[in-house]
Amino acid sequence: MARSVYIHIPFCQHICPYCDFNKYVLKGQPVWHYLEALVQEMNLTFEQHPPQEIRTIFVGGGTPTALNPEQMRFFLEAVARYVQPQAPCVEFTVEANPGTVNEDLLQVMKEGGVNRLSFGVQSFDRGLLKKLGRIHTTEDVHQSLALARKQGFNNLSIDLMFGLPGQSVDMFREDVEQALKLDVPHLSAYSLKIEPGTHFHRLHEQNKFHLPPEDEEATMYELLIKRMTESGYAHYEISNFAYTGYESRHNLTYWRNEEYYGLGAGAHGYVQGVRHVNAGPVHEYIEKVAREGLPRVEVHPVSKQEAMEDMMIMGLRTKEGVSRLVFRERYGLKLEDHFGRQLDQLQAKGLITTDGERYWLTEKGLFLGNEVFAAFIGMH
Structure with missing residues (x-):
C-alpha cells in the first residue's frame, strides 16, 4: 500500500542547460489552470485508490517555489484536503531554488504543513554557477536558508554537483567546505550526467563541452565522502548524507522499492503493482485531466x-x-x-x-x- 506521494510542479523561472526534468519557463504558463487540473487528479486518484496513512509528501519540479503565495496556498489547501485528510504526514518536503523564497511564501508553506525544504545550490563558485545556467548567487543561498530558519524550518537539505566542466578537485573541495559551514542536516551530491535532449548534450555532441577526467571525478567523490563523514554525517545512500534522524524518508520509499502516488505533469507513480507515467506537456496534461480524468500516457503492470x-x-x-x-x-x-x-x-x-x-x-x-x-x- 502506497504511503508516500510525489507531486510535480513543472514551472521554472529559468531553464538550466543540464536539466532533463519535465519543466517549462513560468512566464506565460497557465499556472492556475494547471493547479486546478492537479486538484482534479488528486481527487480522482484518491477516490480510486484511497490512501491509508500518508507518511511522506515530496513536491518537486521544476521549481515549486516559483508559485506565488496565493497559488501556493491554494495548492497546499488541496493537499490537506485530499492527500492528508486524517493527520499531518511525518515528512513534507518542497524543493526550492535559492533566491526564490521570501517571508510570505515561507509562511504560507509553514502554515500549509511543509516541514522540510530542499534547496538546489549546486555550487558556490560564481563561474560554475554561470556555466550551469543558475541565476542565484552564494548570497542568495545564505539569505534563503536564514529566512527559512527564521520561519521555523530546521529540516533543510541542499544539493551539490561535481564533475562539472572546468571544475577542479580544489574547486569542489571549496564547495564542500562552504556547504559544511551552512550546517544543514542533509546534503545530496550528484555528478553531472549529460542527459539527451539538454543543451549540454547538444554541446557535448559538437565537442564543445568537456567534463573532468573520470579519475578526477572519482577523487571528488572520495573527498566528499571523507569530509562529510568526518563532519558527523552518515553516508546513508550513494549520493546522500544526513545527520542521524534527518535521512530523506521520502526517497527511502524509492530506494526500498515501496509504492507511492505520483501526481502532476510528467509524474511517475507506483500503486497496487502498477507503474504509470503522466502526460508531460502542461497543456496536454490539463486537457487529458479534463477529458479522461487521469492523465496517463503509460501504464505498466510490474511483474514479480x-x-x-x-x-x-x-x-x-x-x-x-x-x-x-x-x-x-x-x-x-x-x-x-x-x-x-x-x-x-x-x-x-x-x-x-x-x-x-x-x-x-x-x-x-x-x-x-x-x-x-x-x-x-x-x-x-
Missing part, C-alpha cells in the same frame, strides 16, 4: 521478477542494503535461491558484502555501483 530486480538495484544504493528477511516476506522466495549467482560474483569481486542478514555495497562497490546494478538488470 521485475519487482525483485528493482528491489536489488534500488536497495543496494543504500547503506542499509537489501534485507534477506524483507525479500522473503515480500516475494516468498529466498534471496540466494533467486539471485545467488549474481551475489556470489559480486562478492568475489569485492563489490558487495553481507553479515548474513543483509547485503550492501563495499567501499569499492560505491565507486562501481553501475557494475553492481547492471548484474540485476534485464533478467525478466
Whole structure:
C-alpha cells in the first residue's frame, strides 16, 4: 500500500542547460489552470485508490517555489484536503531554488504543513554557477536558508554537483567546505550526467563541452565522502548524507522499492503493482485531466521478477542494503535461491558484502555501483 506521494510542479523561472526534468519557463504558463487540473487528479486518484496513512509528501519540479503565495496556498489547501485528510504526514518536503523564497511564501508553506525544504545550490563558485545556467548567487543561498530558519524550518537539505566542466578537485573541495559551514542536516551530491535532449548534450555532441577526467571525478567523490563523514554525517545512500534522524524518508520509499502516488505533469507513480507515467506537456496534461480524468500516457503492470530486480538495484544504493528477511516476506522466495549467482560474483569481486542478514555495497562497490546494478538488470 502506497504511503508516500510525489507531486510535480513543472514551472521554472529559468531553464538550466543540464536539466532533463519535465519543466517549462513560468512566464506565460497557465499556472492556475494547471493547479486546478492537479486538484482534479488528486481527487480522482484518491477516490480510486484511497490512501491509508500518508507518511511522506515530496513536491518537486521544476521549481515549486516559483508559485506565488496565493497559488501556493491554494495548492497546499488541496493537499490537506485530499492527500492528508486524517493527520499531518511525518515528512513534507518542497524543493526550492535559492533566491526564490521570501517571508510570505515561507509562511504560507509553514502554515500549509511543509516541514522540510530542499534547496538546489549546486555550487558556490560564481563561474560554475554561470556555466550551469543558475541565476542565484552564494548570497542568495545564505539569505534563503536564514529566512527559512527564521520561519521555523530546521529540516533543510541542499544539493551539490561535481564533475562539472572546468571544475577542479580544489574547486569542489571549496564547495564542500562552504556547504559544511551552512550546517544543514542533509546534503545530496550528484555528478553531472549529460542527459539527451539538454543543451549540454547538444554541446557535448559538437565537442564543445568537456567534463573532468573520470579519475578526477572519482577523487571528488572520495573527498566528499571523507569530509562529510568526518563532519558527523552518515553516508546513508550513494549520493546522500544526513545527520542521524534527518535521512530523506521520502526517497527511502524509492530506494526500498515501496509504492507511492505520483501526481502532476510528467509524474511517475507506483500503486497496487502498477507503474504509470503522466502526460508531460502542461497543456496536454490539463486537457487529458479534463477529458479522461487521469492523465496517463503509460501504464505498466510490474511483474514479480521485475519487482525483485528493482528491489536489488534500488536497495543496494543504500547503506542499509537489501534485507534477506524483507525479500522473503515480500516475494516468498529466498534471496540466494533467486539471485545467488549474481551475489556470489559480486562478492568475489569485492563489490558487495553481507553479515548474513543483509547485503550492501563495499567501499569499492560505491565507486562501481553501475557494475553492481547492471548484474540485476534485464533478467525478466
